[in-house]
Amino acid sequence: MPSARELTRLVGVCKAPVIQHFAETISGSTTIRSFDEESRFRDINLKLTDAYSRPKFNAAGTREWLCFRLDMMSSITFFFSLVFLIFIPEGVIDPGIAGLAVTYGLNLNIAWVIWVFCQMENKIISVERILQYTCVPSEPPLEIEENRPDHSWPPNGEVDICDLQVRYAPHMPLVLRGLTCTFLGGMKTGIVGRTGSGKSTLIQALFRIVEPAAGQIIIDGINISLIGLHDLRSRLSIIPQEPTMFEGTIRSNLDPLDEHTDGQIWEALDKCQLGDKVREKEGKLDSTVSENGENWSVGQRQLVCLGRVLLKKSKVLVLDEATASVDTATDNLIQQTLSQHFSNCTVITIAHRITSVLHSDMVLLLNNGLIEEFDSPNRLLENKSSSFAQLVAEYTVRSSSSFG
Incomplete structure (x- = not known):
């Protein structure tokens, strides 16, 4: 079980680089192709996948090893129970069969409990990782009431x-x-x-x-x-x-906190020469912006x-x-x-x-x-x-x- 816990931790650590590299490769696929670097990114992806597969394979091996040991323990217990039943004196065979059935059922229940407990201990690693992130120091407060600057600050912008x-x-x-x-x-x-x-x-x-x-x-x-x-x-x-x-609309990208009027937003768009482009859109200020602004x-x-x-x-x-x-x-x-x-x-x-x-x-x-x-x-x-x-x-x- 200690080995299974550590392997589960390694699986979680090695999975993140695979996902991150894959996402970055997809988002930058045009640049990668233009510089003819597909083979390099493919090799990096294979190395990261191999690094993830090693602890994943061993974690699967520990589970199979646990199943094998539980099955062997159950079989050995049932074997000795069967031998004990054979040597029971004549006349008490029925209680012996009942005891054998109880022993077999109890053995299966114990194996099931051990298996579930081991699985729970491995899965609880996810909770452990969440708790680790809760211990990361947070940023300072967004607002400090006793030290709030004036609405006109900074008036000059001297740094x-x-x-x-x-x-x-x-x-x-x-x-x-x-x-x-x-x-x-x-x-x-x-x-x-x-x-x-x-x-x-x-x-x-x-x-x-x-x-x-x-x-x-x-x-x-x-x-x-x-x-x-x-x-x-x-x-x-x-x-x-x-x-x-950000995914949403033009309005939410320009004014995410809804602090300005539509007239002010159009004025800003005209100043940066995007006003005509937005007016051509069917939704105008409510035109859709896809994830990362890909459209x-x-x-x-x-x-x-x-x-x-x-x-x-x-x-x-x-x-x-x-x-x-x-x-x-x-x-x-x-x-x-x-x-x-x-x-x-x-x-x-x-x-x-x-x-x-x-x-x-x-x-x-x-x-x-x-x-x-x-x-x-x-x-x-x-x-x-x-x-x-x-x-x-x-x-x-x-x-x-x-x-x-």
């Missing part, structure tokens, strides 16, 4: 980062190792750096997806760690790199994300390389809309392409969780020895060689 240190778990090293800088209200700041420098971690700390290990982030005089998550995240906006739409193109999904931001009218906007997955026309449209309607907002851009931050007011260059440079892009480019200038030169060389 002060003071000695910010972030790690993903108590036993892991620091990812951000003491950042101190200020994003002035209404300014456009680009955050650049090589892979692993801490760009995405800084944004996660801004939305409190990861809590700071030390230091603080202050937006217009309020420490964001002292207010509720809903009060914080509802006042910030983000356009992600991978556009996301809408990538560019249209990104414009819907832009429409969400236009509806919220936040003073702080985060762009996680929002135009990396769209065509040039959609890129120009998004950039034009942002410059027109967010000219007075604090815009923080996570740049995976160096050229996307050349028109920013300030550039923050991160290196190994520390600030290496923080200045205007023109000044950094004038200094040929600056790391930013070297990154731009390296990017230019790679781009020219790729197109050459």
